[in-house]
Amino acid sequence: MKPAPFEYHCPRTVDEGTALLAEYGDDAKVLAGGQSLVPLMNMRLARPANLIDINRIESLAYIRDDGRTLRIGALTRQRATERAPQVSERCPLLRDALRLVGHAQIRNRGTIGGSIAHADPAAELTAILVALDGEVTARGPKGTRVIAARDLFVSYLTTSLDPRELLTEVCFPALPAGAGWSWMEIARRHGEFALAGVGVVLAARGGTIATARIGLTGVGPTPVRPAEAERLLAGRSPSEDLWKGAAEAVRAAVTPDGDIHASAEYRTHVAGVLTQRALREAWERVREAA
Amino acid sequence: MPLRRITLRVNGTTYTGEAEPRKTLADFIREDCGLTGTHLGCEHGVCGACTILMDGQTVRSCLMFAVQAEGAELTTVEGLADGDRLHPIQQAYWDHHALQCGFCTPGFLMTTVEFLNDNPQPTEREIREGLAGNLCRCTGYQNIVKAVAAAASTLAAASGARRETRTAAPSRATDVMAAPRKTDGTPAASQRPRHSGKTAKRRSGPKR
Ligand SMILES: Cc1cc2nc3c(=O)[nH]c(=O)nc-3n(C[C@H](O)[C@H](O)[C@H](O)COP(=O)(O)OP(=O)(O)OC[C@H]3O[C@@H](n4cnc5c(N)ncnc54)[C@H](O)[C@@H]3O)c2cc1C
Ligand code: FES
Ligand code: FES
Numbered sequence: 001m002k003p004a005p006f007e008y009h010c011p012r013t014v015d016e017g018t019a020l021l022a023e024y025g026d027d028a029k030v031l032a033g034g035q036s037l038v039p040l041m042n043m044r045l046a047r048p049a050n051l052i053d054i055n056r057i058e059s060l061a062y063i064r065d066d067g068r069t070l071r072i073g074a075l076t077r078q079r080a081t082e083r084a085p086q087v088s089e090r091c092p093l094l095r096d097a098l099r100l101v102g103h104a105q106i107r108n109r110g111t112i113g114g115s116i117a118h119a120d121p122a123a124e125l126t127a128i129l130v131a132l133d134g135e136v137t138a139r140g141p142k143g144t145r146v147i148a149a150r151d152l153f154v155s156y157l158t159t160s161l162d163p164r165e166l167l168t169e170v171c172f173p174a175l176p177a178g179a180g181w182s183w184m185e186i187a188r189r190h191g192e193f194a195l196a197g198v199g200v201v202l203a204a205r206g207g208t209i210a211t212a213r214i215g216l217t218g219v220g221p222t223p224v225r226p227a228e229a230e231r232l233l234a235g236r237s238p239s240e241d242l243w244k245g246a247a248e249a250v251r252a253a254v255t256p257d258g259d260i261h262a263s264a265e266y267r268t269h270v271a272g273v274l275t276q277r278a279l280r281e282a283w284e285r286v287r288e289a290a
Numbered sequence: 291m292p293l294r295r296i297t298l299r300v301n302g303t304t305y306t307g308e309a310e311p312r313k314t315l316a317d318f319i320r321e322d323c324g325l326t327g328t329h330l331g332c333e334h335g336v337c338g339a340c341t342i343l344m345d346g347q348t349v350r351s352c353l354m355f356a357v358q359a360e361g362a363e364l365t366t367v368e369g370l371a372d373g374d375r376l377h378p379i380q381q382a383y384w385d386h387h388a389l390q391c392g393f394c395t396p397g398f399l400m401t402t403v404e405f406l407n408d409n410p411q412p413t414e415r416e417i418r419e420g421l422a423g424n425l426c427r428c429t430g431y432q433n434i435v436k437a438v439a440a441a442a443s444t445l446a447a448a449s450g451a452r453r454e455t456r457t458a459a460p461s462r463a464t465d466v467m468a469a470p471r472k473t474d475g476t477p478a479a480s481q482r483p484r485h486s487g488k489t490a491k492r493r494s495g496p497k498r
Contacts, residue, residue: 001310001312001313002312004312005291005310005312006291006312007311008294010357034353034354034355035335035350035353038314038334038352038353038354038355039334039353042314042334043334051311053355053357053358079347103422103423104348104401104404104405104420104423105338105341105348105350105423106335106423108347108348109353189422190418190419190422191423
């Protein structure tokens with residue numbers, strides 16, 4: 001038997017799920033797609049006494065477009081999300097990044113909420129949520145609260161969610177009409193965790209950049225939103241020099257660690273290169289849409 | 291820990307067993323259903339050897355607990371061949387020397403089933419990306435890529451032929467894998483004859 005013993009709970013509704021979490025709290029773990037939690041349990045790095053399996057809470061799997069935002073139920077599978085027409089239409093950045101989250105076999109089980117709650121420092125979705133100023137909804141003993149992306153990610157694998165709270169919804173704001181986007185990442189093998197990755201959204205006014213949004217992953221304990229680079233781009237006419245300047249500002253904003261996969265210097269350098277490429281591609285898409 | 295009663299269907303046969311909640315689906319399939327074609331390499335989601343189909347979609351059976359599959363329809367590598375006749379994807383792997391020790395092969399085959407269902411006419415790059423979640427220590431992948439390309443052509447030719455002769459209507463364009471057929475439940479796990487009920491199986495690929 002790989003994992004340590006646990007008590008298994010299988011709630012059918014959000015109310016049942018939150019009641020179980022209120023009861024077992026610190027001694028419990030929510031099981032969503034299991035693509036991050038079960039490896040940890042199999043290696044006995046995680047040994048929850050109680051496992052609260054939310055896979056039968058059907059009301060948590062949905063994608064709704066409220067006109068401004070895509071509201072995605074926490075249990076919605078990553079694969080279903082990447083294939084949803086609303087996502088292609090309203091937030092193609094999310095679709096493109098999802099295609100690089102692990103492999104199809106992983107995304108068939110892995111959930112949107114699980115990726116956000118797990119907060120892996122190299123996850124794609126966390127960077128996108130931060131870049132778009134998205135938010136999440138959580139339910140706990142004290143009721144329901146909405147948490148902005150910038151207040152959610154605290155450190156490596158750590159969010160501001162309370163262990164007694166169930167993440168119920170993740171909201172990705174739709175891209176503005178006519179905006180260009182790009183997701184770029186570098187990994188050793190297709191589908192592996194990124195050594196560094198960047199998501200970019202450029203909104204245009206005439207021939208100039210109205211606003212730029214940038215989110216980076218793999219280059220620090222939490223996703224990085226390089227404010228200086230975004231400021232530098234806003235209101236300017238696109239050019240290779242501008243992309244280069246933004247790349248430098250990105251390099252100044254990131255604080256990656258080195259590990260066996262790549263050194264800190266490499267990740268910093270690559271974050272800049274990817275930003276330049278992503279800005280170029282995003283602007284091409286602006287022009288195509290115009 | 292108390293045991294849980296678990297009932298699920300594998301390759302059209304119903305299995306009932308008892309297991310602790312912490313028993314992985316992969317271990318349940320191997321130890322309680324007696325189907326040892328599903329292999330375990332890493333047991334943390336990386337190698338793909340344990341890949342099976344659950345309700346038609348590939349999953350890592352090492353990353354699920356058996357209790358979670360209660361009521362699910364599973365297909366393992368044992369469900370591909372029709373008696374002694376190999377599934378076209380298996381045949382293509384054989385023809386193109388796409389396996390050496392064979393440890394990774396069940397996972398590759400199940401991945402290929404879903405991949406060709408989703409993308410019946412893949413480019414080589416798409417094949418490589420589609421297989422990236424499975425590791426092979428022997429072949430160097432070249433022949434696996436060739437086998438998948440060949441299987442795609444065989445299946446395309448077969449579904450074209452089927453369309454022309456208007457025989458049994460496949461539910462999906464390529465019908466790489468027919469939906470698991472319904473049979474009566476056979477509770478006994480490991481003592482079950484290996485090919486029980488196989489004759490009733492609806493074949494999906496071309497007869498070779
Ligand atoms: C081989 C492999 C490659 C991968 N590659 C990538 C990659 O490139 N990029 C990437 O981003 N990810 C990758 N992953 C991780 C994958 O995306 C996971 O699906 C994801 O990180 C977690 O989602 P899950 O639904 O599987 O959550 P689980 O594993 O079930 O849970 C993860 C954590 O989140 C908590 N949690 C889950 N749902 C909730 C909820 N609703 N409320 C509160 N807490 C919750 C759990 O308690 C647990 O602590 C990979 C995984 C594998 C096995
Ligand atoms: S054994 Fe399941 S992925 Fe390696
Ligand atoms: S054939 Fe030996 S691992 Fe693939």
